[in-house]
Structures are given as C-alpha cells and as structure tokens.
Amino acid sequence: xxxxxxxxxxxxxxxxxxxxxxxxxxxxxxxxxxxxxxxxxxxxxxxxxxxxxxxxxxxxxxxxxxxxxxxxxxxxxxxxxxxxxxxxxxxxxxxxxxxxxxxxxxxxxxxxxxxxxxxxxxxxxxxxxxxxxxxxxxxxxxxxxxxxxxxxxxxxxxxxxxxxxxxxxxxxxxxxxxxxxxxxxxxxxxxxxxxxxxxxxxxxxxxxxxxxxxxxxxxxxxxxxxxxxxxxxxxxxxxxxxxxxxxxxxxxxx
Amino acid sequence: xxxxxxxxxxxxxxxxxxxxxxxxxxxxxxxxxxxxxxxxxxxxxxxxxxxxxxxxxxxxxxxxxxxxxxxxxxxxxxxxxxxxxxxxxxxxxxxxxxxxxxxxxxxxxxxxxxxxxxxxxxxxxxxxxxxxxxxxxxxxxxxxxxxxxxxxxxxxxxxxxxxxxxxxxxxxxxxxxxxxxxxxxxxxxxxxxxxxxxxxxxxxxxxxxxxxxxxxxxxxxxxxxxxxxxxxxxxxxxxxxxxxxxxxxxxxxxxxxxxxxxxxxxxxxxxxxxxxxxxxxxxxxxxxxxxxxxxxxxxxxxxxxxxxxxxxxxxxxxxxxxxxxxxxxxxxxxxxxxxxxxxxxxxxxxxx
Ligand SMILES: Nc1ncnc2c1ncn2[C@@H]1O[C@H](COP(=O)(O)OP(=O)(O)OP(=O)(O)O)[C@@H](O)[C@H]1O
Ligand SMILES: [Mg+2]
Numbered sequence: 043x044x045x046x047x048x049x050x051x052x053x054x055x056x057x058x059x060x061x062x063x064x065x066x067x068x069x070x071x072x073x074x075x076x077x078x079x080x081x082x083x084x085x086x087x088x089x090x091x092x093x094x095x096x097x098x099x100x101x102x103x104x105x106x107x108x109x110x111x112x113x114x115x116x117x118x119x120x121x122x123x124x125x126x127x128x129x130x131x132x133x134x135x136x137x138x139x140x141x142x143x144x145x146x147x148x149x150x151x152x153x154x155x156x157x158x159x160x161x162x163x164x165x166x167x168x169x170x171x172x173x174x175x176x177x178x179x180x181x182x183x184x185x186x187x188x189x190x191x192x193x194x195x196x197x198x199x200x201x202x203x204x205x206x207x208x209x210x211x212x213x214x215x216x217x218x219x220x221x222x223x224x225x226x227x228x229x230x231x232x233x234x235x236x237x238x239x240x241x242x243x244x245x246x247x248x249x250x251x252x253x254x255x256x257x258x259x260x261x262x263x264x265x266x267x268x269x270x271x272x273x274x275x276x277x278x279x280x281x282x283x284x285x286x287x288x289x290x291x292x293x294x295x296x
Numbered sequence: 297x298x299x300x301x302x303x304x305x306x307x308x309x310x311x312x313x314x315x316x317x318x319x320x321x322x323x324x325x326x327x328x329x330x331x332x333x334x335x336x337x338x339x340x341x342x343x344x345x346x347x348x349x350x351x352x353x354x355x356x357x358x359x360x361x362x363x364x365x366x367x368x369x370x371x372x373x374x375x376x377x378x379x380x381x382x383x384x385x386x387x388x389x390x391x392x393x394x395x396x397x398x399x400x401x402x403x404x405x406x407x408x409x410x411x412x413x414x415x416x417x418x419x420x421x422x423x424x425x426x427x428x429x430x431x432x433x434x435x436x437x438x439x440x441x442x443x444x445x446x447x448x449x450x451x452x453x454x455x456x457x458x459x460x461x462x463x464x465x466x467x468x469x470x471x472x473x474x475x476x477x478x479x480x481x482x483x484x485x486x487x488x489x490x491x492x493x494x495x496x497x498x499x500x501x502x503x504x505x506x507x508x509x510x511x512x513x514x515x516x517x518x519x520x521x522x523x524x525x526x527x528x529x530x531x532x533x534x535x536x537x538x539x540x541x542x543x544x545x546x547x548x549x550x551x552x553x554x555x556x557x558x559x560x561x562x563x564x565x566x567x568x569x570x571x572x573x574x575x576x577x578x579x580x581x582x583x584x585x586x587x588x589x590x591x592x593x594x595x596x597x598x599x600x601x602x603x604x605x606x607x608x609x610x611x612x613x614x615x616x617x618x619x620x621x622x623x624x625x626x627x628x629x630x631x632x633x634x635x636x637x638x639x640x641x642x643x644x645x646x647x648x
Contacts (some may be wrong), residue, residue, distance in 0.1 A: 098532050103449050130538025140533045143551040151549065153537035201535065209537050 049074035049213060049243040050095055054198035057090055057099065064090050066267045068109070074212075076243045077235060079254040079275070082264035083295055085116025088247040090214050091264065095245070096132035097125050110165070114212075130157060133217040133242075134153060139198035141190035142205075146182050149190045150199055153209035172204040176234055196227025215269045221249060232257060251291065255279055263287050298410040315342035333513070365591050383625060386618030393612060399619065400520060405583035405599075414623070416585045420593035424575070427589070428507035428568045433561055436512050440519035441545050456520065462513035471574030474506035479578060494497065495590035498580035506574050509563040518563065522556025555643040562635040566628055572597040590624040596620050 043180055048071045053214045055068040065087045072078050082090045097118065099107060110117045118128045135257060142149050145163050147164055150169040158168065173179040178200045182193070190201055199219060216235065220228035235244050236257055250252050260273040261279070282288045289295050321337030324330050390399070394412060402413030443452050483497030526549055534544040549559065580592020581602050594602070600617050607614045
C-alpha cells in the first residue's frame with residue numbers, strides 16, 4: 043500500500059481502563075477512501091479502538107492511552123492540539139442512534155453552524171444536501187421541524203449519518219450501526235456506507251461476519267485487545283493465517 | 297392455571313396433614329403421656345402451618361398492600377382538601393369585613409385598627425423571591441455544569457455529599473449566619489457601595505442573598521443528578537461533530553436535561569417563596585415597600601411568623617393570617633401546576 047493512501051496509522055497504541063489493559067500494542071494502517079471492517083468477539087475492544095481515533099475515550103473516567111495515532115501525517119495524540127478539530131475530521135455513528143434533542147433540521151444544522159458559518163441560506167442548503175445524501179429528504183421534507191426523536195430508529199440512524207457528513211469529515215466511524223435496526227433499515231445503512239466510501243474513509247465495527255464479508259475492503263480482526271490479523275478482505279476471509287481467525291470464521295468463537 | 301390448581305391442592309393437603317399431626321401430638325400427650333414425642337409432633341405441625349401461612353401471606357401482603365395504599369392515597373387527598381377548606385373557612389371572617397380587592401391592593405397593614413392591606417408585603421415577596429432566583433439560578437446551573445462536566449472525578453465525588461448536606465441544613469441555621477455575617481457586610485459595605493448609607497442591613501437585599509444561598513444546594517443537587525443521567529453517547533454524538541465541551545453543554549446537555557433543570561428551578565422557587573424563619577430574621581419586618589433594596593420589608597411568610605403571637609389580642613388578625621396562608625398555598629399550587637404542564641410539554645418534545 044502506498045503511503046499516500048493511508049488515512050489512519052497507529053503505532054504501539056495501548057489503552058487501559060482502570061489499569062486493566064483493553065488494547066495492547068495496536069499497529070495498524072487504515073486505507074483512505076475504503077471500507078475497513080473491525081471485527082472480533084464481544085468485548086475485544088472494537089469500540090475502544092474506534093473511539094480512540096477521534097479522541098473520544100478521554101472523556102471517560104480513568105482511561106490511559108499511550109502510543110501514536112497518525113492522521114494526515116500528524117500524531118493526533120500530541121498534547122495541546124485542538125481536540126474538536128480532530129473530532130470534526132471523524133464522524134461517529136453509534137450502535138443505537140442518538141439524535142440530539144432538537145428538530146430534524148437542527149440536528150443536521152448543528153455541526154454546519156459550528157464549522158461553516160450561520161448564513162441561513164447556506165445552512166439550509168447544507169441540510170438539504172446531507173438529508174438527500176442519506177436518502178431521508180423525501181421522508182422528512184414536510185416535517186423538518188419536528189423533534190428528531192419522532193423518527194423511526196432506522197430514520198434516526200440515517201439522520202445521525204447526515205449529521206456526521208454535514209461537517210465534511212474525512213472519516214466516518216461506525217460502531218455496529220445496524221445492530222439496532224430491522225433488516226431493511228440495516229440494508230439501507232449498508233448501501234449508504236458503500237456509497238459514502240467514494241468520498242469518505244469508512245471504518246465499520248461489526249458483529250456480523252456476513253456484513254463484513256459483504257462490504258469490507260480491508261479487515262482488522264481484534265482478539266482480546268490485540269490485532270491478530272489484518273489485511274485485504276479477500277485475503278483475510280479466504281486465506282486466514284492465524285488459528286484464532288480461522289476459528290472465528292468457522293463460528294467456533296464469536 | 298394447572299400449576300395454580302396443583303399448588304392449591306398441595307396446600308390443602310399439607311394443611312390437612314398439619315392438622316393430623318397436631319391431633320396425633322395431642323393424642324400422644326394425653327394417651328401415650330410422652331411429652332418429647334408430643335413436642336416433636338407439635339413442632340412439625342407448627343412448622344407446616346407456618347410454611348403454609350408464609351405461602352398464603354405472600355399474597356396476603358399484596359392484597360392488603362393495594363387496599364392500604366388506596367387508603368393512604370385517599371388520606372393524602374383528604375388532607376389536601378381539608379387544608380383548603382380550613383384556609384377558606386378561616387379567611388371567610390376577614391372577607392366579610394374587608395373586600396379582597398382592598399386586602400390585595402391596599403398597602404396599609406394596621407392590625408390594631410383592624411385594617412389589613414397586603415400590597416406592600418406581596419410586592420416585597422415578589423422582589424425578594426425574584427432577586428434570589430436571579431442570583432441563584434445561573435450560579436447553581438454553572439456550578440452543576442462544572443461539577444458534572446468539568447471537575448475531575450475525585451473533586452466531583454468529594455463535592456456532592458457536601459451539597460446534599462447543605463440542602464438539608466435547617467433554615468434557622470442559615471438565618472443565624474446571615475444575621476451574624478451578611479447584616480454587617482450589607483450595612484457597612486454593600487449598601488454604601490450602592491449609595492445607601494442609612495441601611496441597617498436588615499433589608500430585602502440581605503433576605504434575597506440568604507434565600508439564594510439556601511436555594512443553591514437544592515438546584516445544584518437536582519441539576520447534577522439530571523446532568524449525570526444523560527447518556528454518554530449523546531455527549532459523544534455532539535462532540536464528534538467537532539463541538540466543544542461548552543457548545544455541547546449549551547446546546548445539548550441543557551436541552552436534554554431541560555425537564556430536570558426546570559423542576560429543580562421550580563423546587564428552588566418554592567423554597568425561596570415560602571421560606572419563613574431565615575427571612576424574618578434579616579428582612580427588618582416592616583410592612584412597607586422600601587425605596588431601595590436596602591430598606592426593610594416583609595414577605596408573606598415572614599408576616600405570619602412575626603404576627604402569630606398577637607393572634608389572641610387582635611380579633612381579626614387570625615383570619616388575616618389565614619388569608620395570607622391561603623395566598624401562599626394558592627401560589628405554590630398554581631406554580632406547581634404550571635411547572636407540571638411545562639415539564640410535560642418539555643419532556644415530550646425533547647426526549648432523547
Ligand atoms: N468505560 C469503561 N470502563 C471500564 N472498562 C471498559 C470501559 N469501556 C470498555 N471497557 C472494557 O473494555 C473492553 C473492551 O470494550 P469494548 O466496548 O471496546 O468492546 P467491543 O469489542 O466494542 O465489544 P462489543 O462487541 O460488545 O461492543 C471490555 O472488556 C470492557 O469491559
Ligand atoms: Mg462495542
């Protein structure tokens with residue numbers, strides 16, 4: 043892989059909660075403008091890894107993080123950086139959608155106003171564009187000012203996606219975005235992610251192996267806080283090297 | 297269904313066998329004259345019955361419980377209406393003597409000539425409550441935000457118990473401290489600073505100050521509770537579009553915990569509005585509208601506290617004080633109803 047195509051690189055990343063290590067010596071490279079799936083059994087540290095990319099771990103209590111996370115050639119763990127700027131580059135979609143406690147319109151406008159000015163016309167255009175992008179515009183165009191909590195869960199998840207892309211991030215971090223959704227809504231999200239990877243680097247934590255197989259270009263397999271195997275999806279799925287990966291693929295561990 | 301029936305049958309059987317064993321035990325006592333055997337049998341019988349009774353009594357408590365709760369609820373409701381009736385009835389005597397309009401809009405409080413005007417007291421009450429809330433609300437909200445969002449964990453865990461204790465300190469303690477500390481400070485420094493040199497320190501401002509201090513711990517404690525019940529993921533959602541902590545607090549946390557914050561404010565208002573002893577210790581107790589905040593006044597609650605000893609000697613005073621109590625009651629009632637309506641609307645609209 044050529045250097046220019048790497049979006050995120052970690053070097054010796056260690057994370058511990060309350061002095062018990064959760065991520066151990068993570069060294070990975072995540073390719074730009076591709077869909078990278080992070081897979082692994084429950085509790086292996088997938089969410090933790092994902093949140094370390096946009097420095098969201100540090101708002102929790104008693105977390106220790108060491109190592110380097112290099113984004114655009116710069117280590118984002120350096121102290122003194124403007125953290126909101128780092129986070130702006132990485133949208134986050136969580137397991138269960140959390141619309142902000144405001145209207146549908148305001149949810150998308152929220153980030154726009156913070157980063158791209160308050161010009162009402164531009165904000166409106168931006169909201170329109172993002173809602174269109176996630177295929178929500180036609181469903182909500184008549185009730186833009188309703189509370190976002192009135193949407194269905196699937197719609198809420200797409201709204202969260204719209205909110206994330208509104209600030210023009212480089213990366214979209216998705217933490218099992220479809221696990222709370224019905225199959226049809228899940229499929230919509232999946233297709234959206236595939237579409238979005240043209241413009242964004244997508245990192246997808248997923249519990250379902252089948253989903254990873256369907257969408258991933260690149261795969262990282264975590265096992266008890268360590269990266270046991272990572273590489274191109276084809277190679278990892280069809281020719282796994284480690285016994286753990288083989289066991290996981292055959293369903294022996296899950 | 298089957299299981300229920302079966303268990304009923306088992307119960308009946310074990311009950312019968314308990315009876316049988318009891319009879320056997322009595323027989324063994326009187327016929328066999330064997331006390332040891334009789335005691336053992338008796339013990340077994342009692343144990344069986346006890347077990348049975350326990351099984352029954354599990355339901356028994358539920359049945360009794362629901363009835364009992366109903367009685368308690370009815371009792372509370374009855375108390376509420378009883379209070380209204382007593383207050384209405386008690387103020388009736390005064391209302392025959394003086395019109396409501398005169399009571400509410402005349403400023404002259406002259407119990408010795410049987411004229412009771414509450415206007416000044418009402419205005420003083422409004423001023424004192426408003427100022428104390430204006431001081432208390434923003435500061436307590438910011439403190440609560442600091443405690444939940446900015447303070448290091450260690451500090452947060454240390455502060456919270458202190459605040460809870462403060463919320464429970466009897467108001468007379470606050471009153472006494474205000475008497476010893478605030479009165480001289482207001483008299484010697486604050487009032488002169490605002491150009492009032494004649495203030496005794498016993499004034500509306502001191503009363504507002506002590507009220508706001510008494511309200512702090514209530515609002516802070518409730519707000520901290522509602523801020524910290526916001527899911528982490530909601531904060532993460534805001535932070536991850538690149539919002540700063542403060543933007544998140546302002547736009548997301550305040551809104552998401554809006555209902556909780558509102559009810560904290562309502563509760564604080566109730567306390568400030570009805571607080572009696574601490575206010576009567578520092579407000580100067582004069583039924584007039586002072587020209588500045590550094591003049592003496594009287595609130596509705598402190599009026600009652602300062603006059604109830606004279607009830608026996610002035611015929612209509614008792615009725616007048618009950619009327620004041622009625623006003624306090626009605627205002628708190630209206631405020632609570634409004635609070636409830638606002639809360640319901642807010643929590644419907646901004647649930648997350
Ligand atoms: N805030 C926290 N405090 C303490 N321990 C934590 C915290 N967050 C995560 N952990 C621990 O870190 C480990 C990894 O958690 P993480 O949420 O990253 O796993 P995961 O792979 O995302 O699991 P899942 O598939 O169930 O979502 C778990 O053992 C968890 O108990
Ligand atoms: Mg997870």
